[in-house]
Amino acid sequence: MATKLVKGNTAVVVGALYAGSDCFFGYPITPASEVLHEASKYYPMLGRKFVQAESEEASINMCYGAASAGHRVFTASSGPGISLMQEGISYLAGAELPTVIVDIMRAGPGLGNIGPEQADYNQVVKGGGHGNYRCIVLAPNSVQEMCDATIKAFELADKWRIPVYVLADGVLGQMIEPLSFPEKAFQPVADNSWAVAATPETRNNLVTSIFLDFDQLETFNNRLQKKYAAIEEEEVLFEEQQTSDAEIILVAYGISSRICKSAVEKARAQGLKVGLFRPKTLFPFPKKQLQALAAGSGVTFISVEMSNGQLADDIRLAINCSRPVELVNRLGGNLLTLDQVKEKILAVAGK
Amino acid sequence: MSEKITCTKGLYKEFSRKGGAAPTATHYCPGCGHGILHKLIGEALADFDLQDRCVMISPVGCAVFAYYYFDCGNIQVAHGRAPAVATGVSRATDQVVISYQGDGDLASIGLNETLQAANRGEKIAVFFVNNTVYGMTGGQMAPTTLIGEKTITCLGGRDPMTQGYPLHMCELISSLKAPVYVERVALSDPANVRNARKAVRKAMEIQRDGKGYTFVEVLSPCPTNLGISPVANNEWINQEMMKEFPVKNFRDLTAEAMAFQRPQSDFSTASLEKIFDLETTVPPVSGATVQGEAQVKIAGFGGQGVLSLGIMLTQAAQAAGCQVSWYPSYGPEQRGGTSNCSVIVSDSPIGSPIVYQPDLLIAMNRPSFERFKNDVKHGGTIIYDALMGEVEIPEGCKGIAVPAQELADQAGNSKGANTIMFGVMMATGMTKLPDEAFVKALEESFAKKPKLIPINVELLKVAKAWAAKHF
Numbered sequence: 001m002a003t004k005l006v007k008g009n010t011a012v013v014v015g016a017l018y019a020g021s022d023c024f025f026g027y028p029i030t031p032a033s034e035v036l037h038e039a040s041k042y043y044p045m046l047g048r049k050f051v052q053a054e055s056e057e058a059s060i061n062m063c064y065g066a067a068s069a070g071h072r073v074f075t076a077s078s079g080p081g082i083s084l085m086q087e088g089i090s091y092l093a094g095a096e097l098p099t100v101i102v103d104i105m106r107a108g109p110g111l112g113n114i115g116p117e118q119a120d121y122n123q124v125v126k127g128g129g130h131g132n133y134r135c136i137v138l139a140p141n142s143v144q145e146m147c148d149a150t151i152k153a154f155e156l157a158d159k160w161r162i163p164v165y166v167l168a169d170g171v172l173g174q175m176i177e178p179l180s181f182p183e184k185a186f187q188p189v190a191d192n193s194w195a196v197a198a199t200p201e202t203r204n205n206l207v208t209s210i211f212l213d214f215d216q217l218e219t220f221n222n223r224l225q226k227k228y229a230a231i232e233e234e235e236v237l238f239e240e241q242q243t244s245d246a247e248i249i250l251v252a253y254g255i256s257s258r259i260c261k262s263a264v265e266k267a268r269a270q271g272l273k274v275g276l277f278r279p280k281t282l283f284p285f286p287k288k289q290l291q292a293l294a295a296g297s298g299v300t301f302i303s304v305e306m307s308n309g310q311l312a313d314d315i316r317l318a319i320n321c322s323r324p325v326e327l328v329n330r331l332g333g334n335l336l337t338l339d340q341v342k343e344k345i346l347a348v349a350g351k
Numbered sequence: 352m353s354e355k356i357t358c359t360k361g362l363y364k365e366f367s368r369k370g371g372a373a374p375t376a377t378h379y380c381p382g383c384g385h386g387i388l389h390k391l392i393g394e395a396l397a398d399f400d401l402q403d404r405c406v407m408i409s410p411v412g413c414a415v416f417a418y419y420y421f422d423c424g425n426i427q428v429a430h431g432r433a434p435a436v437a438t439g440v441s442r443a444t445d446q447v448v449i450s451y452q453g454d455g456d457l458a459s460i461g462l463n464e465t466l467q468a469a470n471r472g473e474k475i476a477v478f479f480v481n482n483t484v485y486g487m488t489g490g491q492m493a494p495t496t497l498i499g500e501k502t503i504t505c506l507g508g509r510d511p512m513t514q515g516y517p518l519h520m521c522e523l524i525s526s527l528k529a530p531v532y533v534e535r536v537a538l539s540d541p542a543n544v545r546n547a548r549k550a551v552r553k554a555m556e557i558q559r560d561g562k563g564y565t566f567v568e569v570l571s572p573c574p575t576n577l578g579i580s581p582v583a584n585n586e587w588i589n590q591e592m593m594k595e596f597p598v599k600n601f602r603d604l605t606a607e608a609m610a611f612q613r614p615q616s617d618f619s620t621a622s623l624e625k626i627f628d629l630e631t632t633v634p635p636v637s638g639a640t641v642q643g644e645a646q647v648k649i650a651g652f653g654g655q656g657v658l659s660l661g662i663m664l665t666q667a668a669q670a671a672g673c674q675v676s677w678y679p680s681y682g683p684e685q686r687g688g689t690s691n692c693s694v695i696v697s698d699s700p701i702g703s704p705i706v707y708q709p710d711l712l713i714a715m716n717r718p719s720f721e722r723f724k725n726d727v728k729h730g731g732t733i734i735y736d737a738l739m740g741e742v743e744i745p746e747g748c749k750g751i752a753v754p755a756q757e758l759a760d761q762a763g764n765s766k767g768a769n770t771i772m773f774g775v776m777m778a779t780g781m782t783k784l785p786d787e788a789f790v791k792a793l794e795e796s797f798a799k800k801p802k803l804i805p806i807n808v809e810l811l812k813v814a815k816a817w818a819a820k821h822f
Contacts, residue, residue, distance in 0.1 A: 003669070005662070014627065017623055020618055022618070023443050045626050046616065046617040046618075046623075048616045048617070049443060049613065049616070053435065054464065058432070058467065064432070064435075065437060065441075065443065067439075068436070068439070069439070087429055175676055175679075177676050183620075185618055197424070198424055198444040203424055205425075335703075
């Protein structure tokens with residue numbers, strides 16, 4: 001298996017190419033721009049299609065077009081760009097089009113700055129645009145997972161006909177680690193049962209999100225909710241580190257979970273019963289698993305995030321507020337430090 | 352009389368997607384121009400045998416339900432975004448794509464997408480229905496509303512002092528280089544409809560032949576929202592609208608334009624391995640074992656090679672089969688001012704990739720030295736450029752002033768100061784990596800300029816020899 005040192009943003013493009021994506025449309029924004037750069041380099045080399053769009057609105061709508069035609073398509077951006085894409089993502093959800101969206105989060109609100117943050121959580125995990133929809137959200141925490149999650153995102157997008165996010169942050173996008181390249185490239189096949197591919201077989205197909213009749217739209221919405229419920233049953237991914245006897249459980253995703261991993265090791269070395277629960281899918285959120293952990297006696301959760309308690313809210317909802325959920329966070333482009341997490345652990349442990 | 356006309360070519364016989372009691376009637380108002388234009392486009396689709404290889408894009412506006420009618424693949428899209436969606440379909444399929452839009456959709460909310468798709472010369476046919484008014488939303492002012500024309504959002508008539516002037520789309524589009532064919536036509540009387548038919552067919556022929564972007568603007572009646580009779584509306588088009596929007600050809604490069612095809616996508620594993628150069632991966636140093644973890648911070652001016660020195664160390668760690676991570680300061684910081692990167696080399700999976708308390712600090716300039724020196728762990732080492740002169744090393748740390756440029760110059764390689772630093776890093780043993788790994792890293796770094804490898808390996812030796820004498 002070939003291994004190379006690559007940036008997280010590059011690993012996304014590697015994953016997409018091995019997943020059989022043949023269309024990329026994007027617009028520059030730090031700290032996601034390397035995805036655009038690498039796609040502009042590699043897609044044309046393979047006869048695949050790259051367009052630097054005029055805006056994020058155009059990018060996501062170009063994705064809507066290629067996805068309608070049944071092609072594996074993706075785009076990448078960061079907070080302000082994702083905000084602009086929300087209209088298009090709502091349409092993708094309404095038309096049930098498989099598309100992969102990579103969000104390399106930066107600090108907001110507004111123009112904010114280009115430092116890493118995790119504050120797109122709500123707009124990405126909760127739908128984000130208008131209407132009763134959800135997107136699947138994968139949260140990698142290493143360069144290897146940036147590639148693997150992107151491949152998985154294409155699989156899930158096709159399987160469920162749904163937009164799928166790979167949600168990462170400036171650190172994961174910018175950092176370099178060794179990447180084991182996939183062994184085999186996927187050969188994509190358009191699904192002629194719904195795609196509008198400009199072919200005789202798909203001539204009668206229609207891609208739309210319009211349901212004029214209220215009852216029909218309600219039926220459609222209910223069908224979407226059933227789909228989301230099925231996704232919650234089947235697609236939850238998570239990782240645990242020493243949670244079985246833990247009295248304090250850190251909950252974190254993405255880069256924050258890497259910091260927590262070190263924090264757990266340090267705390268255990270001091271004899272503290274600390275564990276880490278890491279959601280790898282944010283929708284579907286690992287509710288049942290957190291509920292099971294909350295059922296243990298005397299557990300306190302600490303949400304470790306680079307946002308204002310957006311993840312903490314979901315933990316509380318998942319466990320129905322049955323146990324305390326503390327928050328340790330940084331905002332504004334600042335990274336959580338190991339010391340900060342350790343201090344919080346000690347405070348919660350009453351030490 | 353020739354054959355009896357039972358239905359329009361290229362359109363469905365019955366509009367089952369529309370539903371309702373009149374399956375062959377459109378949803379358009381009496382006297383509306385959309386029906387005529389649908390018929391002209393449908394005919395061209397059928398006559399040029401395009402229905403099996405064509406996608407029609409329905410906009411937001413009165414033509415939002417164009418998919419009720421056109422017998423081809425159909426996609427309905429967001430307001431104003433049709434040219435972007437059309438771009439996506441066209442790039443993906445390389446087939447015939449039609450973007451059918453009204454004046455609010457195309458010239459207001461979608462103006463950017465309209466101009467940019469035209470400017471890229473996308474292989475799409477844009478049909479632009481200009482009736483000077485928002486239809487579906489109930490008669491508001493459009494970008495093409497005439498001066499003095501009354502709508503429900505300019506009750507006193509459009510006043511250029513507050514509402515600007517009518518936008519001339521054909522004129523704008525034909526100021527661009529890429530479009531192949533740009534024409535304005537009207538549906539106001541039989542003679543104009545015949546000309547419109549010609550323009551529609553011309554545009555569809557250009558699409559059939561894959562020659563590029565076409566734009567046909569169609570002056571069209573909207574008696575409902577203009578509040579006049581269809582007959583009066585058509586007269587108004589001829590007498591008033593055409594003064595503002597002259598009906599004519601703006602561009603016809605059909606003869607010169609070359610057909611072009613998009614390439615086929617290559618999905619093979621072999622091609623991927625080739626473009627990522629996977630065959631030439633450097634095998635790891637055999638038998639190397641690293642124990643523990645080393646946290647390294649490298650800092651200096653942007654342009655001093657700080658980030659690439661960090662990458663070389665990362666390559667060395669990978670060559671030694673270690674876990675490794677590299678994380679830069681990124682963005683404007685790296686394009687001026689100071690720049691730094693964190694490298695962690697470890698025998699086990701790495702937690703946070705950010706180095707706060709380095710075991711080893713490489714400071715290439717004084718501001719970086721001052722910024723990070725107090726973060727260095729007790730017992731840690733600071734390697735800094737001797738050109739900085741006198742510095743104060745924090746207690747418990749070791750300072751190594753390296754005359755990097757001087758050593759490089761002496762070795763006859765004035766560009767090799769960073770390799771000297773790299774060599775001193777190696778000599779400290781702080782990174783826990785074997786010397787062979789540093790050599791491998793140089794080989795990989797200079798893989799594209801192999802001539803430079805021996806010179807740089809020599810510099811490593813120079814640095815090591817210097818280090819042996821000095822610490």
